[in-house]
Amino acid sequence: MATIIDVAQQAGVSVKTVSRVLNNESNVREKTAERVRAAMKALDYTPSTAARELRSGRSRSIGMLFSDPSSGFQARLHHAALTACSDAGYFLAAGIFDETAENWRRQLAEFLARTRVDNMVLVPPLCDSDDLLQELVDHEVATVLISPSHAPEGAHVVRMDDYGAAREITDHLLALGHTRLGHLTGPKGHVASADRERGFLDAIRADGRAQVREDWIRPGLFRFKEAVAAAESMLGGVDRPTAIFAANDETAAAVCFAAGRMGLRVPDDLSVAGFDDAPIATTVWPPLTTIAQPFDAMAEAMVTLIGETPLQGEARWCGKTLTLPHALRPRASTSAPAS
Amino acid sequence: MATIIDVAQQAGVSVKTVSRVLNNESNVREKTAERVRAAMKALDYTPSTAARELRSGRSRSIGMLFSDPSSGFQARLHHAALTACSDAGYFLAAGIFDETAENWRRQLAEFLARTRVDNMVLVPPLCDSDDLLQELVDHEVATVLISPSHAPEGAHVVRMDDYGAAREITDHLLALGHTRLGHLTGPKGHVASADRERGFLDAIRADGRAQVREDWIRPGLFRFKEAVAAAESMLGGVDRPTAIFAANDETAAAVCFAAGRMGLRVPDDLSVAGFDDAPIATTVWPPLTTIAQPFDAMAEAMVTLIGETPLQGEARWCGKTLTLPHALRPRASTSAPAS
DNA sequence: TTGAAAGCGATACCAA
């Protein structure tokens, strides 16, 4: 494997000049830089990460902590982060972290010592732990929070607009002609699903034609079983909604399940919309109309933010908030109501 | 952060001795080693990965390539690998790899150059690409294959016993008293699901009481929609199975869905069993009886194998095959048939 | 704008 010395010889310059080109330092004549780049390509040169890290003290790794990597949300974010890091030449150092463990501070210290990252990404629900963030600040680790409930000082935030997305998907149902709309909410205390409920309500009120029916807003709690029960009680009588928006895709699938059990066909007799564009949205039949969270864009934004964050100084702790655009995915589970 | 020199001074020995302790070399007097370990603990010393990698040329990273990280199987393996690596002090360098891309060789070379791993783990379906394995051998990268269709020369294999697991879950249904058993197969060419079908058939034949009914063995193809159709045609007549074993959990969920639509209750009117213990197995209601793949054990085995693999020499290419025990997870979706 | 030399923190080789 070629080293920086080989490149320097090939290009007829000093190693320092090669290093300058490698780090995009400005004070290199363009012609020289060109020659160096050609030499790199000719020798198929890749700089040694180990050597760079050793000497510079800074690592090309970004830390990412998961509390429950089997959760679909975290897994998808993980994947997106992997891709984004790989594209930007970073390394993703993922770790499992148990925030409820007695010795979590020690766990964290070990992770930091082993990986030597100086940037960290926290995904829900870890991103809402102020203690954890404080500990990271104490370790001088700059942090990006993904979709936190609130935006604390001293951390960057990357999020999507749950409220706006919920309005949009509700508007989609209204535009199809539905005026009898039900909603399955998420768990209490889950800020994103509170936003989704608000979006649902505001969309209906803004539209004017439909009415908010308190008994058609029920807890789905993000759980299949509870959602089936809620949907069944909502769909039981003759006076029932023609469309239901569930706060996530699992509970939307549960609505389809309940509808099937009651002899209602989706979407002919009942339109169903979900949220997240989780794998289940396209495994069930019919596939679910839903909101795709901008995982890829979030991951890219996070890498960009980290790239812009200086290694030290005041500016390191100036948090920015980025809100990324989601996408409505209309699929076969929603259609105009039967007249 | 403390360095090896600090530790050496604190312990009153040379750096080389500290290095020996660090690497568990045998030729250190136990008393000296003890003193060194005490010094390490006192100084809260963590060796610099960068320096170790730079000097030794070997990396503490294990590469893992995914073709589709959103697949549940790959995601769960990824998680398990993450935990196992973290426990064993390795780093997991995960990468997205597109085996169908024109320039896959270049992709691979870049991954290897950037990560400098000398051990790689391949998960399905990548683990069945002989070209990829050959390329890794050419790059001197020792490889562990997870659940490959066949065991090629020059790679370790870690797998589970799909055939035995299918027999076991079928025996579970037989033991409950079912004699009318249906099966939803996976896609053609998917070796694991062919094994599952064989296990199903052999269990029935060995039992003797039940009979194999060709028309109760239908393609589920691992897809919800197809599985719903297959289940509906199987359950349509009065002459229908009292239990169905689906080759994975998604299609087992589809069977529940179809049953609900036809007014059959699970498990009272129909027992349903799946395979994989995927998230959907516990999201749907009732939760599915299924087979848990030994992801954690596989990941640990993979790390152990890699730890035992020498860095060079003939022994590096002697493949071992490890078959790990699965677990039957009896849940509410199966019960004795109504008499 | 460019280069020479020192050194990051560990391991390897050879010597004691």
Next chain:
DNA sequence: TTGGTATCGCTTTCAA
């Protein structure tokens, strides 16, 4: 069983 010293590939410092 132990220690001294060169060295891995790069960045940093200082000088030209």
